[in-house]
Amino acid sequence: MSVRFKKTISVILACLTALPVMITAQMPAKVSAASDVTINLSAEKQIIRGFGGINHPAWIGDLTAAQRETAFGNGQNQLGFSILRIYVDPDRNNWYREVPTAKRAIEQGALVFASPWNPPSDMIETFNRNGDTNAKRLKYDKYAAYAQHLNDFVSYMKNNGVNLYAISVQNEPDYAHDWTWWTPQEMLRFMKENAGSINNTKVMAPESFQYLKNMSDPILNDPQALANMDILGAHTYGTQFSNFPYPLFEQKGTGKELWMTEVYYPNSNNNSADLWPEALDVSYHMHHAMVEADFQAYVWWYIRRQYGPMKEDGTISKRGYNMAHFSKFIRPGYVRVDATKNPDTNTYTSAYKGDNKVVIVAINRGTSSASQRFVLQNGNASTVSSWVTDVSRNLQAGSPINVSSGAFTATLPPQSVTTFVASLTGVSSVSNTDSTYEVETVTNQAAGN
Structure with a gap:
C-alpha cells in the first residue's frame, strides 16, 4: 500500500492541530473556567451505526x-x-x-x-x-x-x-x-x-x-x-x-x-x-x-x-x-444530540442518547485542568458515571457524580478524554434505530451542532 503522501499530509495536519497545546505548554496546571455545555436531548442529529x-x-x-x-x-x-x-x-x-x-x-x-x-x-x-x-x-x-x-x-x-x-x-x-x-x-x-x-x-x-x-x-x-x-x-x-x-x-x-x-x-x-x-x-x-x-x-x-x-x-x-x-x-442505533461543541478553547464535547441513557464525550486538549458544567435540557438524570484516559490512566472509572436541577460539574484533567454516562428520566427513547440519515430540521444553536 502506498502511504507516503498520506503520512505527509497527516503529519502536517497533526503539527497544525498541536500548535495550541505547544503554545500553552509553559502554563502552570490549574483549574480553568469554561462556558456551560448545554445538551438538548430533544434535538436529534444523525443515527450512529x-x-x-x-x-x-x-x-x-x-x-x-x-x-x-x-x-x-x-x-x-x-x-x-x-x-x-x-x-x-x-x-x-x-x-x-x-x-x-x-x-x-x-x-x-x-x-x-x-x-x-x-x-x-x-x-x-x-x-x-x-x-x-x-x-x-x-x-x-x-x-x-x-x-x-x-x-x-x-x-x-x-x-x-x-x-x-x-x-x-x-x-x-x-x-x-x-x-x-x-x-x-x-x-x-x-x-x-x-x-x-x-x-x-x-x-x-x-x-x-x-x-x-x-x-x-x-x-x-x-x-x-x-x-x-x-x-x-x-x-x-x-x-x-x-x-x-x-x-x-x-x-x-x-x-x-x-x-x-x-x-x-x-x-x-x-x-x-x-x-x-x-x-x-x-x-x-x-x-x-x-x-x-x-x-x-x-x-x-x-x-x-x-x-x-x-x-x-x-x-x-x-x-x-x-x-x-x-x-x-x-x-x-444511538443518536447524536445537540450539545455545545467547544465550550472553552481546548475543550470539545459531543453527546448521544440511546437505551434510555445519555453519553457525553469531553476532550480537554489543554495542559490545565478544566472545571466543566453540563446542563441537560428536555430530560434529567440523578447520577453520572465517568471514565477517563490521560497520560497515566486508561479508561479508568471515576466516582459517581450527582446531578442537581438537571446539571452537574466535573473536572476534566489536563490532556484527557472523559466519557460520562447517565440513565435518563423524562426523555423519550430512540424508537427507530434503523432509520438512515435525515436532513436536520432543528435549527442549530450558536453554541451547538
Whole structure:
C-alpha cells in the first residue's frame, strides 16, 4: 500500500492541530473556567451505526481468536468495536480468508462491510494516466461482470455465515497508484447503470481517499445513481476539518447513510500507538467526524498495527482507548444530540442518547485542568458515571457524580478524554434505530451542532 503522501499530509495536519497545546505548554496546571455545555436531548442529529476498523489477512495476517474478542467484545480490556471492514480479494479462491473474523464479529453484534481494491485481473486494462503507462482501470465492457463479481462475494459470505451490511464499489478510486483508478464520470456510469444489480446488501460509494466532493457530487446530482447508492463512504486522509461538512449531501442525502470508512490519525509512525498526548488526537479527530461531518460511522485502518487501536501483541493502545471512549458507550442505533461543541478553547464535547441513557464525550486538549458544567435540557438524570484516559490512566472509572436541577460539574484533567454516562428520566427513547440519515430540521444553536 502506498502511504507516503498520506503520512505527509497527516503529519502536517497533526503539527497544525498541536500548535495550541505547544503554545500553552509553559502554563502552570490549574483549574480553568469554561462556558456551560448545554445538551438538548430533544434535538436529534444523525443515527450512529458504530465504530471499528479493517481486518486484512491478505496483507498483515488475520486477527487471532483472542484478538477478535478484544476488538469486538465490550467487556473489560475490550474495544467494543461494532463495525468490521473486510477486503474483497480479486481472486475468489482467497475469499475464505475473510470468514473467521467476520463470523465472530457478526456473532458479537457488529456490522460487516467489504471494500475491493481491484477487480479480477481479466477485467482490468492498463492505460496512460499522466505519463504512468501502467495505470489500471476497469474495462468499459466489464462493468456488468464486475457488478456480478461483487454479487458473488456477497453470496459467498452469506453462504458462510456472514450477511454483509454493505459492499463498496472501489477503495480510494482517486488515489489508486497501487490499485484501480476510477474517474468521477466512470464511477457515475457504474452507479447509474450497474450498481442497481447488486443485491442483498447496501451499496457504498465512492470512498474517496480525502473526502473529495468531486467524486461524490455527480452521484448526488444524478437521481438514478443516487437511488442506487445506499451509503456515501469517505476516507479522511489529510481532510481539513473545514471540509468535513457536506452541504450537498445534507440537501440530497435524505434516506442515505454517511460513513467515514478509513483513516489513521494523526500519522502511521512506527510504534506511535502509545505516544501521549499525540494519541489524544484520535478522539479529537473522532469528535470532528461526529460533530462537523455528521458521519454515522468511524472506521480506522488496520485494527491491529503498531500505530493502531490494538498493538501487535494484541493489547489495546492509547489510541485504542481514545476510540473506546466512543465505541464502548455509543452503541449502534444511538443518536447524536445537540450539545455545545467547544465550550472553552481546548475543550470539545459531543453527546448521544440511546437505551434510555445519555453519553457525553469531553476532550480537554489543554495542559490545565478544566472545571466543566453540563446542563441537560428536555430530560434529567440523578447520577453520572465517568471514565477517563490521560497520560497515566486508561479508561479508568471515576466516582459517581450527582446531578442537581438537571446539571452537574466535573473536572476534566489536563490532556484527557472523559466519557460520562447517565440513565435518563423524562426523555423519550430512540424508537427507530434503523432509520438512515435525515436532513436536520432543528435549527442549530450558536453554541451547538
